[in-house]
Amino acid sequence: MILLNGISVHFTTFPNGETKVDGNQILGLLQSVGNHRVELTLKFEDDGDLIKLLFVKEFMDEHDLSASLLITYMPYSRMDRQEGNSVFTLKSVARFINQMNFDSVTIVEPHSDVTPALIDRCRVLYPTLTLLKKVLKQINFDPNKDYIYFPDAGAAKRYGKGKELKGYRQLVGHKSRDFETGRLEKLEIVGDVDRKDYKVLIIDDLCSYGGTFSWGSEKLREKGASVVYLLVTHCEESIYQKGLLDSGLVQKVFTTNTMLNESKHKNLEIIHHY
16 A cells, blocks of 8 residues: 555556556645655555555656655565575565655664665654553553563564663563474573563564464463463454464454554454554
């Protein structure tokens, strides 16, 4: 999905599958903006959104109009390195975006530091920490006895050092994963636990099927947790497919609307932020 100052740009399709772009529609949206700053938003749903973004940006270039870009979820951000014969697709997508020469690019919660390093004129937003206070209050989290759990060292680095979590009890997962298949092979939870029957809030950037969080919740319950919640910025449609929401392992999942707009399950709460 492509938005211009928050308004969706509509596209149609030719019989052969090619995208048809309505220039008059774009000009009309630009006229409604007036002299205000123009921001395009890439709300990634599939690869076709990248070519649509290119079409809109080049149309604006032809009319001597500049724009900034907001990316609610950076496509291919998980493919942030090359191992064996895997393709470093994030680097290719970053180069594609850089060639459009936006005034600035804002990325919501990238998967790693590699993304902002590859994108020109980039800044990063971390809504998870912004929403943390709201979620902690909603689940009646007690910092004197309950725990924050980071599924891996990357999440601990991204969130654990922030002022929002200073003084909170923290646990970290140490996991090994097959890079080619994505399959989780080993998980160990590191951190001192001195009690039973406590709550845990898992914090991370992205949920797909939720296997990492299911296994982590099982391990946390073995260590004495009575209830586990999950807060993630990005949540894919695939969360409905593998039973995480019905498993009883995670009481409730909190996420933003960077990927999903509406919840289809009582245990998934979408906080509209973008």
